[in-house]
Amino acid sequence: MASPVMKKMLKQSKNRGRRNSISIRGVPHDAVRVFLRLLYSSRYEEEEMNQYAMHLLVLFHAFGIPSLKNLCIQKLEKGLLTLENAVDVFQLARLCDAPRLCLLCNRMIVDNFPAVSNTEGWKVMKQSNPFLETELLESVVEADSRKKERMKKMEERKIYLQLHEAMEALVHICRDGCRTIGPHDKQLKQSVAPCSFPACRGLESLIRHFAACKKRVSGGCTHCRRMWQLFELHSRLCGENSNGCKVPLCGHFKEKAAHEQSKKKDAVRWKLLVSKVLEARTLCS
Structure with a gap:
């Protein structure tokens, strides 16, 4: 089995005399379907990947599948990351141990702070994680100071x-x-071309x-x-x-x-x- 975490969960379920099944909660049903298809066939529809990339990132991280996790990270880095979802992706990148994606999100937030601070993601993060808000505001101030220094x-x-x-x-x-x-010993020529x-x-x-x-x-x-x-x-x-x-x-x-x-x-x-x-x-x- 591709996922050692899932294999262990199924084994524990069997040892307890239950049906050989596990529950995956917290993500949409269709995201789980795409997750399982990718897990067992390495295939996906581009439209579905674009729609569920953030959910899939969490799932592949949670189930310990680095190759498919990196696939989701690449998709986010190369086009799915936007001003609207930058804060949400930033928080996921921190939780899912994706330092490069985390850095890209941080730069996008800092460079476009007026626009990002008006998004729904920022407003939710501000309420749920004030410490992260403070950290990002400090990054914005530092970036502004560096810009002024430059x-x-x-x-x-x-x-x-x-x-x-x-x-x-x-x-x-x-x-x-x-x-x-x-x-005084030079003859000047006023008609020559403009001075270089x-x-x-x-x-x-x-x-x-x-x-x-x-x-x-x-x-x-x-x-x-x-x-x-x-x-x-x-x-x-x-x-x-x-x-x-x-x-x-x-x-x-x-x-x-x-x-x-x-x-x-x-x-x-x-x-x-x-x-x-x-x-x-x-x-x-």
């Missing part, structure tokens, strides 16, 4: 990538020249402002302070010697960095920023 990291990475692009554009402008701005450096246009405007602004000497201009910071960031990333680099103030900031041991906090902050920009460059390359 979004925060993505935004940070975006900023560092923009800084990396600004550094590339700054070197491009100061070394090669762009359409309307560049070193994404940050070039915005940086061009910032450099023009920096060159003409009268407040920058006293440090009273926000745009100029931003330009100073970009110059300093470049110097921290620049691998050329002070005389070889075409970017203004590169040597000045390199010399400043060499003598800033007394300001360890600033040094650590700049070092961290440089590492993040380099990391963003590596990820986008």
Whole structure:
């Protein structure tokens, strides 16, 4: 017999002098019929399997038939699992030792919590198993926190990538020249195609402002302070010697960095920023 549990039950029934039969309660009659057909012939109708997959999962688990239990699990995983039955299947998966199915249900519930929380299955579970409700709510909160953390990291990475692009554009402008701005010994061609450096246009405007602004000497201009910071960031990333680099103030900031041991906090902050920009460059390359 395929089921050792059923074999034992029949043997016990016979030893007690009763008819050689057992009772299967708690599931629909037709589900038991499909169960017996699968048990003895390994055949089933697709429509019946779709209708009774959850009942069959319980039966095959209870009667110790792992191969047919796995068949039910596969059917649920590959199409029968829905938002409407996710909570019910989740509870069955926990009871029937189906960890993968349990994980899939958990993900579906967490990812679609507003919809799942309005289903009848959730409402029944909320009344009958408040501890499970608490567990699922905690999973939802944790998932939301992880999502926010991922979004925060993505935004940070975006900023560092923009800084990396600004550094590339700054070197491009100061070394090669762009359409309307560049070193004095370069002949600019305003008629050429748009610049391939994404940050070039915005940086061009910032450099023009920096060159003409009268407040920058006293440090009273926000745009100029931003330009100073970009110059300093470049110097921290620049691998050329002070005389070889075409970017203004590169040597000045390199010399400043060499003598800033007394300001360890600033040094650590700049070092961290440089590492993040380099990391963003590596990820986008």
